[in-house]
Amino acid sequence: xxxxxxxxxxxxxxxxxxxxxxxxxxxxxxxxxxxxxxxxxxxxxxxxxxxxxxxxxxxxxxxxxxxxxxxxxxxxxxxxxxxxxxxxxxxxxxxxxxxxxxxxxxxxxxxxxxxxxxxxxxxxxxxxxxxxxxxxxxxxxxxxxxxxxxxxxxxxxxxxxxxxxxxxxxxxxxxxxxxxxxxxxxxxxxxxxxxxxxxxxxxxxxxxxxxxxxxxxxxxxxxxxxxxxxxxxxxxxxxxxxxxxxxxxxxxxxxxxxxxxxxxxxxxxxxxxxxxxxxxxxxxxxxxxxxxxxxxxxxxxxxxxxxxxxxxxxxxxxxxxxxxxxx
Numbered sequence: 508x509x510x511x512x513x514x515x516x517x518x519x520x521x522x523x524x525x526x527x528x529x530x531x532x533x534x535x536x537x538x539x540x541x542x543x544x545x546x547x548x549x550x551x552x553x554x555x556x557x558x559x560x561x562x563x564x565x566x567x568x569x570x571x572x573x574x575x576x577x578x579x580x581x582x583x584x585x586x587x588x589x590x591x592x593x594x595x596x597x598x599x600x601x602x603x604x605x606x607x608x609x610x611x612x613x614x615x616x617x618x619x620x621x622x623x624x625x626x627x628x629x630x631x632x633x634x635x636x637x638x639x640x641x642x643x644x645x646x647x648x649x650x651x652x653x654x655x656x657x658x659x660x661x662x663x664x665x666x667x668x669x670x671x672x673x674x675x676x677x678x679x680x681x682x683x684x685x686x687x688x689x690x691x692x693x694x695x696x697x698x699x700x701x702x703x704x705x706x707x708x709x710x711x712x713x714x715x716x717x718x719x720x721x722x723x724x725x726x727x728x729x730x731x732x733x734x735x736x737x738x739x740x741x742x743x744x745x746x747x748x749x750x751x752x753x754x755x756x757x758x759x760x761x762x763x764x765x766x767x768x769x770x771x772x773x774x775x776x777x778x779x780x781x782x783x784x785x786x787x788x789x790x791x792x793x794x795x796x797x798x799x800x801x802x803x804x805x806x807x808x809x810x811x812x813x814x815x816x817x818x819x820x821x822x823x824x825x826x827x828x829x830x831x832x833x834x
Contacts, residue, residue: 511726516789518564522721523784523795525560528802529580530777532589535806536579536596540756544814547596549610552580554719554751557776558683559584559653561724565732566649571619571637573630574653576611578623581653586618589809599816606819607827628658631667631680638676638741649735651679657688659702668743672711677735679728680743683718685750690762703745711741718746719776721783748776 514522533553539545563584566572574581582592587603595602596610603615611625621637624630634652641648658664659682671678682702686693699705706713712734716727724746731742749771753760760768784790790798 512729513722514725516787519784520789521564522560523780524798525584526556526777526780527799529556529583531802532583532806537756545597547609549756550577551752551756554771555683555685555748556580557721557724558718558746558748561721562728565729568619570649571621572651573621573634574623575630576623576625578653579610582613582620585620587615587620589805590812593809593813594816597813599813600819601816605823628654628661628663630654631663634678635667635671635676638671638678641677647736649677649732651681653681655688656682656684656693656702657696660696668709671741672709675740678741679731679735680741682745683748684745685748689754701745703743706743711743713743715745718748721780
């Protein structure tokens with residue numbers, strides 16, 4: 508990775524802000540769920556914060572991302588505002604989808620957060636379509652498809668990569684490989700050692716990177732974004748990581764060997780990033796404490812606003828279903 512660009516101090520600090528937001532928000536969601544105040548399916552991104560944080564610093568609001576139901580961290584890193592996000596989690600009318608989508612369908616087009624899909628692997632054909640539209644309008648925007656290692660084995664993966672490569676679409680296919688597809692290990696679902704090796708068969712660039720390393724993740728993502736903007740086609744990035752919890756809250760993750768979890772937690776990427784920021788002089792410990800405090804305060808405001816908002820009226824059941832209201 509020596510030939511890849513590295514983030515300057517200002518960018519490194521921005522990556523930290525995003526990663527810290529993701530971590531603190533995740534902890535607050537689980538806290539509210541454990542208290543019985545929030546009733547929702549939720550998929551913790553703990554352990555995978557660096558990947559979208561290091562990617563999104565190279566994106567603009569005009570760039571679009573699509574993610575899957577495990578992708579709350581992807582949306583937050585891209586700029587999804589906290590108040591409509593929390594209202595959506597709480598099923599309130601002020602939510603980004605009027606409280607009718609929840610965690611599995613977070614959507615905020617104003618910041619380029621196009622859709623969170625509950626269908627495994629469907630982020631890829633959607634992002635490919637967005638990439639085709641981007642190529643047609645010629646504005647140099649980029650589309651990102653986030654997905655997991657399990658989704659790399661479905662038909663939509665192959666169809667999307669083939670089309671994107673054939674038409675040189677500005678799409679980044681970001682596989683966040685946390686080594687578990689729900690409850691199935693990577694070794695039990697995929698024969699090849701690296702998903703990125705499949706890129707060559709489509710005639711596109713593919714690279715495997717340590718997704719928990721901010722320098723490496725930033726460098727690979729930055730070049731992929733630049734390649735897409737320049738009309739040089741798509742990139743398949745396989746970002747290696749590990750999830751700290753089960754598939755979703757309520758899943759104890761007993762199928763994951765305890766030594767694997769212990770090893771992963773000992774290398775927690777968020778404290779490691781904090782240490783790097785301080786060592787490089789990008790910020791002092793006191794400055795990072797202030798950033799964390801501001802993030803927690805913003806989350807507090809969003810939580811209070813969410814639970815203070817109204818639930819959707821029963822009339823909402825018939826709204827946003829058809830293009831025109833039925834008599």
